[in-house]
Amino acid sequence: MSGNASGEGCDVNLTPLLDLVLQLIMFFMITVNFVRIDQFDDAIRLPVSTNATPLDNTADEYIFLNLDGEGKLVGSLANFTLDTPGKLRTHLFREKQDIERTASKRGLPGPTKVVVVLRADQNVRYSKVWEVLESCKNATFIHWQLRVMTKAA
Amino acid sequence: MNRPNRHDNREAAGVNLGAIITPMLDMSFQILAFFIMTYHPSGFEGHVNGNLTPPTPRIDDGKTQVDAKLLEEVGPEMDEAVQVVVKTIPRGAIERGRSDGQPSQIYVKKTEDAVLALVGDTDEPLAESLRKLTVRLRSMQQAGPGRGIVRLECRADLKHRYVMEIYDVCKGAGFQNVSFVAPGRSKN
Numbered sequence: 001m002s003g004n005a006s007g008e009g010c011d012v013n014l015t016p017l018l019d020l021v022l023q024l025i026m027f028f029m030i031t032v033n034f035v036r037i038d039q040f041d042d043a044i045r046l047p048v049s050t051n052a053t054p055l056d057n058t059a060d061e062y063i064f065l066n067l068d069g070e071g072k073l074v075g076s077l078a079n080f081t082l083d084t085p086g087k088l089r090t091h092l093f094r095e096k097q098d099i100e101r102t103a104s105k106r107g108l109p110g111p112t113k114v115v116v117v118l119r120a121d122q123n124v125r126y127s128k129v130w131e132v133l134e135s136c137k138n139a140t141f142i143h144w145q146l147r148v149m150t151k152a153a
Numbered sequence: 154m155n156r157p158n159r160h161d162n163r164e165a166a167g168v169n170l171g172a173i174i175t176p177m178l179d180m181s182f183q184i185l186a187f188f189i190m191t192y193h194p195s196g197f198e199g200h201v202n203g204n205l206t207p208p209t210p211r212i213d214d215g216k217t218q219v220d221a222k223l224l225e226e227v228g229p230e231m232d233e234a235v236q237v238v239v240k241t242i243p244r245g246a247i248e249r250g251r252s253d254g255q256p257s258q259i260y261v262k263k264t265e266d267a268v269l270a271l272v273g274d275t276d277e278p279l280a281e282s283l284r285k286l287t288v289r290l291r292s293m294q295q296a297g298p299g300r301g302i303v304r305l306e307c308r309a310d311l312k313h314r315y316v317m318e319i320y321d322v323c324k325g326a327g328f329q330n331v332s333f334v335a336p337g338r339s340k341n
Binding site: 014017018021022024025028029031032046047048049050051052053054055056117120121122123124125126127129130133134136137141142143144145146147148149150151 | 174177178181182184185188189191192197198199200201202203204205206254307308309310311312313314316317318320321324325333335336
């Protein structure tokens with residue numbers, strides 16, 4: 001360890017430190033994903049399925065539905081009172097119309113492929129999952145995804 | 154009088170631009186802390202694709218339109234489907250070590266069968282019931298071509314995690330299409 005006997009203080013070389021800090025910043029900037037809270041709600045524990053496929057983004061638009069263990073919709077939909085299948089169907093139908101209207105304004109050709117992504121907690125009852133899917137069906141959605149964990153955490 | 158050799162000190166300390174980099178370093182740490190806190194690894198999440206059958210036709214009010222092309226992607230015919238029925242432990246009950254929300258009896262039925270065949274029950278561990286179901290489904294899958302469809306009928310109180318476990322069993326037995334059916338109306 002070098003010291004300065006004359007008492008002038010030691011000069012610390014900050015170049016490597018700054019370099020490493022900027023490297024780390026670049027790494028996190030590249031890997032950051034500013035997703036909405038309803039896409040990855042940590043409060044929901046997804047079930048495990050070994051037959052799941054990796055996430056893809058082939059659809060034009062996604063609508064995320066997060067279902068907690070009690071069968072309630074959480075995330076961004078928690079602000080709405082969607083306690084009946086009819087209300088959920090109406091809300092989803094409006095969402096779909098908004099998406100299609102936006103797509104037609106942008107001049108996108110063909111029908112817009114909208115996928116409903118259902119993130120249901122592993123302890124929610126099957127009847128609640130079915131209710132949500134039924135509402136999606138009645139809102140004229142065709143494509144849906146069930147989110148699962150590919151391996152246990 | 155010897156003066157300190159500023160040139161030597163400059164070389165020993167590295168490049169000296171004469172700029173104050175303390176605020177820059179401080180800002181860098183701030184940004185780094187922000188990105189560390191917002192970092193969210195999600196590598197383990199996957200998805201299961203599905204299609205919904207169109208709703209019951211209603212009076213055309215001129216507002217609701219379903220694209221005909223999208224309807225072509227609706228699921229296959231169910232005539233040759235193998236039926237898997239899963240009953241569950243009622244809410245609040247415990248039956249031979251299995252708690253509420255877990256499967257109780259598991260039945261399988263082929264198209265030509267008149268009644269459901271019991272595959273798994275509560276007198277054995279759940280893993281054993283699932284293993285028996287796997288064996289039975291594999292034998293059905295190998296029995297004849299075209300039997301690639303399973304209709305999964307689960308009772309309303311069955312927990313979602315067990316629905317996915319049985320879904321895994323059906324897919325693992327070689328069935329390409331697993332169709333979810335409305336929950337049964339019986340209590341369990």
